[in-house]
Amino acid sequence: MQTTDQGIKPFLDDNFLLENSTAEILYHEFAAKQPIIDYHNHLPPDEIADDKKFTNLTDVWLKGDHYKWRAMRTMGVPEKFITGDATNEEKFQKWAQTVPFTIRNPLFHWTHLELKGYFGVTELLNSASSQRIYEQCNGLLQTDEYSTRNLLRKMNVKVVCSTDDPLDDLRYHQQVREEGMDIKMLPAFRPDKAILIQQEQFPAYIEKLGGVAGADIKSFTDLLQALKDRMQFFHEQGCRLSDHGLEQIYAEDFTESEVNTILTKRLNGGSISDEEARKFMSATLYHLGCLYAELGWVQQFHLGALRNNSSRMLRQLGPDTGFDSIGDWEQASALAKFLNRLDTEDKLAKTILYNLNPRDNEVMSTMIGNFNDGSIRGKMQFGSAWWFLDQKDGMEKQLNALSNMGLLSCFIGMLTDSRSFLSFPRHEYFRRLLCNLIGRDVHNGELPNDTEWLGGIVSDICYRNAKNYFGY
Template sequence: MTQPWTLHEDRALPADPVTRPIAREIYQQTRALPIVSMHGHVPVEWFAEDTQFPDPAELLVVPDHYLLRMIVSQGRYALHQLGVPAIDGSATTEADPRVVWRRFCEHWKAFRGTPTRFWMEHVLVEIFGVTQRPSAESADAIYDQIAAEIATPGFRPRALLDRFDIEVIGTTDPAWASLEHHARLTADGLGQRVLPTFRPDPLLQLDNLTFTHDVLATGAAAGVEVRDYATYLDALRAQRLRFKAAGARATDHGCHTADTTPLPEDDAARLFDAALAGRPVSDAQAAAFAAHMLFQMAQMSTEDGLVMQIHPGVVRGHSTQMTRRYGPDKGYDIPFAVEFTHALRPMLDAFGHHPNFRTIVFTLDEDVYSRELAPLAGVYPAMRLGAPWWFIDSPEAMRRFRETATETAGFGNLSGFVDDTRAFCSIPARHDLARRIDAGYLARLVAEHRLDLDEAVDTAVDLAYRLPLEAYAAR
């Protein structure tokens, strides 16, 4: 008889017998801490409407680009065969969620050794009580078990906030958002628990195909008629204040590079006017304007106190064909090398010691941790170094981060763990993995007599809970 599928209590803790008991002791002090999830992408509508999730595939597979990209990479199924609509109408979307789920389970082997495997097995075993590994043979039984669970009132989004012990969660909202869903949450007493985050990227990119529409929509939401560069800035300031009044603590900037070089105001106004009128701008002009506006966003953060999250270094929609066919955020975003020392200098020169400016800088390029980002975070009071993000939100990369960043930045200049996901059910899994990896790293410092155990435990609590609360504290 096959033994039930279970997860080892010491998973992801150090394998060696000296540090594992220490790591286990440290982890026990953090495993039950509340979750602070300030950089997320779970749709605010889920919490506002609090409706039942439709099916296991729509909950766990279709919104998760980690899962989608790995399955697609195996060459058997395209995205529309995994429940993702082809927005160009070129293919028929698989409408049967059970079929989508089977296709995921058929590919379980492909996830071995990946963080996605850790997250998904945590979700399946710890949240849904699944006792058999996903496979072609077990797919239907697992589907039925999950479907039965999500049909219960205890699996509505608001109930899961309590079940997952999420103290606060940030949603990511477009700059033109009406914030009506957040208003509803505030009316229902959840306004300090589910917070909006201001994401203005499309408004800062003159080569955005919908630039004029997005700018005017933001102005309409803010109650500002955008006619020129000056009123454009007025609309951004007004909308940021609307977000802050709705509970926002941060802005979010998925910029291409980290350049923050400001332009002369007349040049910026000329470029903006051209783009608003639909006249073409060059790639170089668009890049210069984006850098200028990142500087302007920092200036606005000194005024309203919103934390500025910067995470550059991704070629969005690397496959032009697939992006046109399925839209953005479907697994075709690929990292590239980014320079930070010179790029951030204008911003940090101007605001790095400003008492009301705070920025958290993330990277997908591990090379810059010890060379650039840790030294910058280790001297500028306004800057914190963000946790390993996206492709490097993984056990080995988190260990490398601790080893390369801590010696220069220390622990106090870090953001603490920050997850970055649309996959709601994976949030506790991601935090659990980070707490286990941190326990292992700190255990080694204790074993090497570089920290006392009580210091290691205190630091682990900082990383898991106190530092994220502090980094995103309202002002």
């Protein structure tokens, strides 16, 4: 049963999230037509290199998507139908049964934007429509038009930057580059496993790193040289940015002698204190920061995730399976100290800061202003709303904090941070919210009614700023 109030807007129409005519003009005439540079995601490079075609909607849409998995668990769906041995069709049906109960969660919007944007499905997904939608989408997925590369082309994606461990041989990036694919697929350097010295697997990882780098890592100097060698290899393969996913920045005072002793102790099977670990991590981050600046890279810091909270499910399923949450570490002091040391030594690379705790929005939006030095437009960036915050309220709060305390016009815009080839409508979601915020200000008399001027700024935020920032 539907109400007959003529003032109710239809769900997910062309003006979805756009509250007035200015917002509509800004989105349809400026934002929507901009290409996408997705400068941080977790897409599997092999599936792009091989131009994989997915056999069914579960495989392309539910596999690896811990956002959906968390919602299904909340609805009491047994793990068998999430990550277990149920059939793909059974898993999809359980997801379809869950969707109507995700109202006001971003999953409800994303689900229907993705079905509409990729498959032309405008019917709401639920138990009644599940079979029809599954069969319709599966039929389309069998065609060449729905290979991984064509899924990216459907969304006008020009650049994707994967997230890659220093051990990676980057064979798939090389393959794509040699083919001359019209979409750039570039690596991003993620060396966290060489930093987190207290992790159980740290000694084994350092041994593997030495093997890949052709070095016997016995000292801190050896470790830095191995990382530098891998960075040079990544650079030769087109890498121009790094990424870190840390609880917080570490910026303890240290001496090279102290750090060398700490590393040697750990590699020889000894235990180290929390203070020693912080010194080692601080030293490694500092030296990596210097190397990033030397190579002209962009450094990214995703800060504040409290990971793997369920030890039972970590043992059962492993990491990155939907048991992480927002953490509440203090961020400002150590971050300022870390950036200041690099800045003082003229070794501060272009930097993007992301926070997972919304209380830190104003911390990050003011922190970047401390280290913009006039050398590069928007050198220091407050990154887009991330993970639990990349939803309507989180995106608007990030945009408002940046607007109030920095320059929104210099912002490099949205990214997916996703493992799914169907996640790119998140750029559309962001662009609609951006245009609506600006359109609202125009209609409130808080900005001039000049859509050409504002449309240029919108186009910058959606595409051109990132293009110039990364040099793509």
